[in-house]
Amino acid sequence: MPQMSPLNWWFLFIYFVTLLILFSIINYYIVFYSSPMSEKNIFHKKSLNWKW
Template identity: 45%
Template sequence: MPQMSPMNWLSLFCMFIIVFMIFNTLNYFNFMYVSKKTITKNLKKTFNWKW
């Protein structure tokens, strides 16, 4: 029946939004990158040449 078509489109759209949000949250929380700049900053040795 053509009258029920908007209801199907609305459910399809809601399903797409839910799947999209789940995919984005899983993608964000599974790949947490560590900055390499903080690791090299701690290994830097200072040399006081004035004394």
């Protein structure tokens, strides 16, 4: 099996790093996170009426 030249290894490394960065960017922008402030923060307080 012939050996790869150092330049080919460098291009292969750059190729995979570029793919990783593009994949990360695409995943970051494709997922829509709902912000916690957008949801209504209504807490229903349960009132307990103790009748002794």
